[in-house]
Every structure is written in C-alpha cells, then in structure tokens.
Amino acid sequence: MHPILLAMDWGLLLEKAVLITIIISVSLLVAMYETWGERKIAAVIQDRRGPNRAGPGGLFQPLADGLKLFMKEEIIPTSSSRMLFVLGPGLAMLTAMMTSAVVPWSSHFDLFGRHIELQIADVNIGILYIFGVVSMGVYGIMIGGWASNNKFSLLAAIRGASQIISYELAMGISIIALLMLTGSLSLKTIVEQQQHGVYYVLWQPLGFLIFLVCAFAECNRTPFDLSEAENELNFGYHQEYSSMKLGFYLFAEYVNMFISSAVMATLYWGGYDIPFVNDTAFGQAHGQNLLAILQAVSLFGKVIIFVFFFMWVRWTIPRFRYDQLMRLGWNVLIPLSLVNMLVTGFLILLHQNNWHF
Amino acid sequence: MQALTSRAKRVERKPMTLWERLYLPGIAKGMMITFGHIFKRKPTVNYPEKTRPFSPVFRGLQVLNRDEEGRERCTACGLCAVACPAEAITMEAAERLPGEEHLYREEKYAAKYEINMLRCIFCGLCEEACPKDAVYLSETFAPANYTRKGFIYGKDELLIPDPVKQPDEYAKALGARAPRPK
Amino acid sequence: MGITQILFWFLSVLALISAILVVVSKNPVHSVLWLILVFFAISGHYILLNAQFLAIVNLIVYAGAIMVLFLFVFMLMNLNADTEPQKNKWLKIAGVIASGSLLLVLVAALKNADMKSRLAEMGGGNIGLIHNLGLALFNDYVIPFEISSVLFLSAMVGVVVIGKKE
Numbered sequence: 089m090h091p092i093l094l095a096m097d098w099g100l101l102l103e104k105a106v107l108i109t110i111i112i113s114v115s116l117l118v119a120m121y122e123t124w125g126e127r128k129i130a131a132v133i134q135d136r137r138g139p140n141r142a143g144p145g146g147l148f149q150p151l152a153d154g155l156k157l158f159m160k161e162e163i164i165p166t167s168s169s170r171m172l173f174v175l176g177p178g179l180a181m182l183t184a185m186m187t188s189a190v191v192p193w194s195s196h197f198d199l200f201g202r203h204i205e206l207q208i209a210d211v212n213i214g215i216l217y218i219f220g221v222v223s224m225g226v227y228g229i230m231i232g233g234w235a236s237n238n239k240f241s242l243l244a245a246i247r248g249a250s251q252i253i254s255y256e257l258a259m260g261i262s263i264i265a266l267l268m269l270t271g272s273l274s275l276k277t278i279v280e281q282q283q284h285g286v287y288y289v290l291w292q293p294l295g296f297l298i299f300l301v302c303a304f305a306e307c308n309r310t311p312f313d314l315s316e317a318e319n320e321l322n323f324g325y326h327q328e329y330s331s332m333k334l335g336f337y338l339f340a341e342y343v344n345m346f347i348s349s350a351v352m353a354t355l356y357w358g359g360y361d362i363p364f365v366n367d368t369a370f371g372q373a374h375g376q377n378l379l380a381i382l383q384a385v386s387l388f389g390k391v392i393i394f395v396f397f398f399m400w401v402r403w404t405i406p407r408f409r410y411d412q413l414m415r416l417g418w419n420v421l422i423p424l425s426l427v428n429m430l431v432t433g434f435l436i437l438l439h440q441n442n443w444h445f
Numbered sequence: 446m447q448a449l450t451s452r453a454k455r456v457e458r459k460p461m462t463l464w465e466r467l468y469l470p471g472i473a474k475g476m477m478i479t480f481g482h483i484f485k486r487k488p489t490v491n492y493p494e495k496t497r498p499f500s501p502v503f504r505g506l507q508v509l510n511r512d513e514e515g516r517e518r519c520t521a522c523g524l525c526a527v528a529c530p531a532e533a534i535t536m537e538a539a540e541r542l543p544g545e546e547h548l549y550r551e552e553k554y555a556a557k558y559e560i561n562m563l564r565c566i567f568c569g570l571c572e573e574a575c576p577k578d579a580v581y582l583s584e585t586f587a588p589a590n591y592t593r594k595g596f597i598y599g600k601d602e603l604l605i606p607d608p609v610k611q612p613d614e615y616a617k618a619l620g621a622r623a624p625r626p627k
Numbered sequence: 628m629g630i631t632q633i634l635f636w637f638l639s640v641l642a643l644i645s646a647i648l649v650v651v652s653k654n655p656v657h658s659v660l661w662l663i664l665v666f667f668a669i670s671g672h673y674i675l676l677n678a679q680f681l682a683i684v685n686l687i688v689y690a691g692a693i694m695v696l697f698l699f700v701f702m703l704m705n706l707n708a709d710t711e712p713q714k715n716k717w718l719k720i721a722g723v724i725a726s727g728s729l730l731l732v733l734v735a736a737l738k739n740a741d742m743k744s745r746l747a748e749m750g751g752g753n754i755g756l757i758h759n760l761g762l763a764l765f766n767d768y769v770i771p772f773e774i775s776s777v778l779f780l781s782a783m784v785g786v787v788v789i790g791k792k793e
Binding site: 169172211212213216217219220223224226227230231234242245246249250253256273 | 654656660663679680683684686687690691692695698699702703756757758
C-alpha cells in the first residue's frame with residue numbers, strides 16, 4: 089500500500105463517514121417530519137385535525153408527499169438557463185445540509201476503545217463557518233430565481249437575497265456580543281462553558297432575541313417569507329420549478345429550520361447539556377455512553393421546542409410588508425444589536441476591572 | 446357623517462403608543478391566542494367513519510319499494526311523473542305476463558322507471574302522489590359521478606333488494622323513512 | 628506527493644480555470660458565478676495555509692456579500708450577449724497592449740522577488756488563526772487597523788449622504 093494511505097487514520101475516517109451519514113439522514117428525516125408537524129400544528133391552531141389519512145395520525149403523509157413529488161413531471165422551461173436551473177435547488181439543499189458539520193450533537197462516545205466525538209468537525213471558527221455557509225444559501229435562491237427566466241421569480245429571488253443579506257448583519261453583530269462573552273468561536277467550547285456556568289441566554293437575552301428574529305428571516309419563514317409571497321409574486325422564486333426540484337427548495341427550508349434551531353440551542357440554550365443535571369457527575373455514575381445518548385436526546389428536545397416555536401409563529405403572525413421588513417432590519421435590529429454589543433463590551437470591561445471605573 | 450347603522454364603529458387613527466410600537470407585546474398576545482386554540486375542541490367530524498345524523502325531515506334518494514313477498518309495488522300509473530315539478534321521472538308501462546305474479550304485484554308494472562338525479566329537487570311530491578306506497582325518499586343522497594348519464598338512475602339503482610332473497614340488504618336499504626303499513 | 632500537495636494542485640487548477648472562465652464567459656451572470664468559484668478555491672488555499680479565519684471571512688465578505696450585490700446588478704440590468712455593444716477596434720488593441728504590459732511588469736517583479744525562502748509553510752503557520760490574527764491586529768497594527776476602519780466609516784457616511792440627497 090502507498091505510504092500516504094497507510095499514514096491516514098482509517099478509523100477516524102470511518103467514524104466521521106458514519107457520523108456524516110447519520111446526521112444527514114437524521115436531518116432529512118427531521119425535515120420530513122417537520123412538514124408533517126407543520127401541517128398538524130397549523131391544523132390544531134386553526135381548530136382542524138390536519139393530515140390523518142396516511143397511516144396512524146397521518147404519520148406516513150411525508151412519505152406520500154415525497155412519492156408525489158418524485159412522480160410529478162419534471163419541467164425545465166425552454167427559455168431558462170438549463171445548467172443553473174438545475175444547480176439552484178441543489179445549491180439550496182447543499183448549503184442547508186452543510187451547516188450541520190460544526191454543530192456538536194452530543195459530548196462523545198467511548199466505543200471500541202475509541203474516543204468518538206459526536207461532531208463532524210470541531211473547527212476553531214465554528215460560528216463563522218455557519219455564517220459562511222448561510223451566506224452561500226442566498227445563491228440557491230438567486231440562481232434558481234434568475235435561471236427560471238420569469239420576472240416574478242427574479243423579483244422574489246432579489247427580495248429574498250436582499251432580505252437575507254440585510255438580516256445577516258444584525259445576526260452577526262448579535263453574535264459578536266456573544267463571542268465577547270465566550271472568547272471562542274468553537275461551538276463545542278461554547279457548550280462546555282455553558283455546562284459549567286449558566287446558559288448564555290441569561291447573559292444575552294436581547295442578543296438571543298435578535299438572533300431569533302434573524303434566524304426567522306434567514307430561513308425565509310413567516311413573517312419574513314417575502315420571497316414566496318404568493319399574493320404578490322405568484323409562487324416566489326420557485327415558481328417555475330416542479331417535481332423534486334421544487335421539493336428540494338421546500339425541503340431545504342425545513343432542513344434550515346432544523347439546523348438553525350440546533351444552532352440557537354447550542355449558542356444560547358446550552359446545546360447538548362441536560363438541564364438541571366450535573367452532566368460530568370452523571371457520566372461518572374452511569375457511564376459515558378448513556379450520558380452521550382441522553383445529551384443527544386436533550387439537544388433534540390431543545391431543537392423540537394424551537395421548531396415548534398417556528399411553526400407556532402408562522403401560524404400566528406401575518407407577513408411583513410417589504411418596507412416594514414427592511415425598516416425592521418436596518419433601523420431597528422442593527423442599531424439594537426450594536427447597542428447590545430456596546431453594553432456587553434462595557435460590562436465585560438467593568439467586570440475585568442472588578443467593577444471599578 | 447351620519448352612521449348608516451347603529452353598529453358602525455369609528456376607526457381610531459391615534460398614533461401608536463410606545464408599547465404598541467414595540468410590537469413584541471402584540472405578538473406575544475397573538476401567540477397566546479393561537480396557543481389557546483391548540484387545546485380547543487375540534488368541530489370537525491371524521492366523515493367517512495362518522496356521519497352527522499340527518500334531520501328527520503331529510504329527503505334523499507328515491508327508492509322503489511317492494512312488498513313483503515318481494516314483488517314490485519309500482520304499477521306505472523304515472524302519478525309521480527305528473528306530480529314531479531322538475532319533470533325528472535319517466536317510465537314505460539308493461540303488462541304482467543302469466544307466470545310473473547311473483548315479480549309484480551299488480552297486472553301492470555313499470556318496465557322502465559328512470560329518475561334524472563340532476564333534475565330532481567328532492568321535494569318528495571312523488572312520494573306523496575304515489576297511491577301504492579311504491580316510491581319514497583330515503584336518507585342517502587346521490588353519490589358523485591363522472592358522466593351526466595350516470596345520474597339517470599334506472600330501476601336497477603332505484604329498486605330495493607328482495608326482502609325474501611336478501612333480507613339483510615333489504616333491511617339496510619329500507620331505512621327509517623320507509624312508509625309503514627298502517 | 629502528499630494529500631496537501633494534491634489539494635494544492637487541484638485548487639490551483641480550479642482557481643485558474645474558473646478565473647479564465649470569468650473573463651471568457653459571454654453572460655455576465657455566469658462570470659460572477661465563476662468568480663465565486665475562484666473565491667472558493669482561494670479560500671481552500673487559505674485553509675491549506677492553516678488560515679481558517681481568513682478563508683471563511685473571504686467567503687463571507689466576497690462570495691457571500693459583494694458577489695451577491697454584483698449579481699443583483701447584473702440580474703436587474705438583464706445584460707445579455709446580444710445587447711453588449713461592439714467595442715472599437717482601437718480600444719481592443721489598446722486593451723491588449725495595456726494588459727500585456729501589466730503582465731510584463733508582474734512577471735519581472737516576481738522574477739526578481741526572493742520567492743524560494745518565502746515559500747508558505749503548508750499547514751504549519753498559524754498566523755491566520757483567529758486568536759493570533761486578533762493579537763497581531765490589535766497589538767502590532769493598531770493604528771493602521773483603526774485608520775482603515777475610519778476609512779470604512781467615512782465611506783459609509785458618504786454613501787448615506789449620497790443616498791439621502793433629494
């Protein structure tokens with residue numbers, strides 16, 4: 089065998105490959121059941137029953153929907169830019185999935201004499217990586233909207249993209265305030281700090297609120313789903329899409345929702361930390377593997393609460409008008425997050441100076 | 446300006462207070478309202494499994510009745526067709542041949558009896574007009590169909606099952622609205 | 628040849644090909660998309676140099692923000708190959724001469740530069756890590772850093788003033 093191949097840590101490679109497979113399948117599964125959950129929640133909020141025909145409680149509804157989407161005729165408009173038309177939904181899906189790489193899903197397993205981290209990559213720029221990938225998400229929308237060669241799609245794509253880059257700023261500044269507290273960009277470190285102290289939402293309530301609002305805007309969810317405002321733009325940027333390409337766009341939204349819930353839980357709500365339990369002591373008492381499983385469950389619980397919140401908001405609040413959206417982003421959220429950052433910096437300096445001016 | 450009705454309400458155009466302009470309290474209020482709806486009783490009836498009972502005066506699809514021995518009651522007198530305000534009923538009479546006494550009660554019977562369900566207004570005048578209690582309106586309605594032709598119900602759709610040969614189906618098809626012998 | 632070198636060659640070829648396609652593409656939107664690919668390749672190079680912060684900031688700022696604005700403009704202007712006006716022949720010749728001279732200057736400058744001793748250490752250096760970069764920026768280069776931020780601020784104010792003009 090070639091020396092390079094021998095030098096590689098095949099165990100690590102296998103471990104990561106398995107982990108990536110699991111995380112991608114879980115994200116897809118969660119996204120599938122988010123569509124079911126969305127319909128159910130919409131239904132109960134509107135005093136209806138929601139899907140209840142396919143399987144018990146309509147549990148197989150997502151499978152039926154997926155099958156329907158696959159069976160539909162695939163239409164590529166003749167006047168569209170063919171390559172980019174296909175690239176658009178693929179890019180949307182890719183960026184949606186890529187974010188999950190830096191989220192720590194649990195602490196670690198001790199299996200087969202190995203120390204298995206439940207995080208695909210613990211890079212020291214974790215949050216920035218998420219930012220980078222999210223800012224790439226704009227291209228899925230823009231390319232799709234432009235390549236459709238339809239004025240409504242183009243307008244929707246431009247709206248969506250300008251919305252995302254506007255809210256990215258407020259999001260970034262609100263995170264800077266958090267980073268001043270943590271002193272690290274690695275999500276794993278941030279979670280570990282919260283395990284030993286309190287959740288950062290207590291230190292950064294305003295920052296969390298801003299981040300939450302921006303996460304709604306980044307995911308193109310109501311009340312910020314301007315890019316698919318059907319009463320103004322027919323169907324939005326995916327108007328010309330059909331079959332599974334449309335499915336990818338819709339699916340990417342749900343994957344995004346899942347991942348952004350996970351990121352919010354990680355940054356502000358302690359990530360995989362089990363609330364009200366001393367995790368280290370529990371791990372020593374009952375074994376690390378059980379702890380890791382429970383921690384993953386705990387993170388999932390938090391994520392599900394956030395996803396429910398996303399849906400709850402969607403079925404409560406009407407859509408913003410475009411000028412309201414922009415005013416909220418630029419005139420309210422950005423100054424607010426700047427103030428939040430300054431106050432945080434001031435307090436940190438004061439704390440370092442032992443509360444003396 | 447004078448209000449047109451006593452219920453007219455003036456729209457307030459006061460500038461919003463700071464509390465209202467914060468927007469978040471309003472959102473929280475709305476969210477609590479929708480959250481409350483999660484636990485509300487759902488008014489939906491699970492249709493094919495559960496049906497809402499019809500009112501006792503409901504008039505549905507016509508049924509051509511038979512007597513206790515399974516003979517058709519209809520004598521093709523045509524009174525129902527005359528009574529029908531929508532002219533939905535047509536029939537052709539035929540004479541009973543020897544050996545058919547177990548099929549038809551009287552000497553004359555309806556060889557063809559059709560009701561156009563697209564014309565029928567389910568008024569029940571045919572039921573009232575019938576001197577032989579041969580036609581009455583049941584508690585079901587005409588199901589959907591793909592063609593107009595499918596809505597012209599002939600004897601095979603309208604006739605009730607034979608009470609001697611198929612007693613169960615007969616009892617089921619008879620329903621609560623069937624005219625009872627006095 | 629190690630993994631790093633394979634990646635290096637792959638990224639370099641990718642960057643060069645995409646850069647050529649940026650220039651060659653008839654459709655400006657395609658050009659922008661190729662340019663984004665160039666940024667990705669360059670970010671890959673940054674990662675090879677263990678400068679993860681620079682890599683991701685390059686992506687966020689250039690590919691994620693500036694190129695989106697470029698795309699905005701191109702998409703709204705609806706530039707097509709057939710609407711592009713034919714350039715003057717003399718302009719073309721002047722362009723070729725100018726860029727040729729620039730190439731000459733660059734080659735001459737790089738030829739005399741002491742490149743061998745300045746080869747970047749693949750994966751070894753750690754100045755690009757966020758911790759070290761922050762320390763360097765705020766210790767050794769505070770004044771230039773602040774001056775450039777003031778420059779940005781003045782640019783921002785200028786934009787607001789222009790935008791506000793009725």
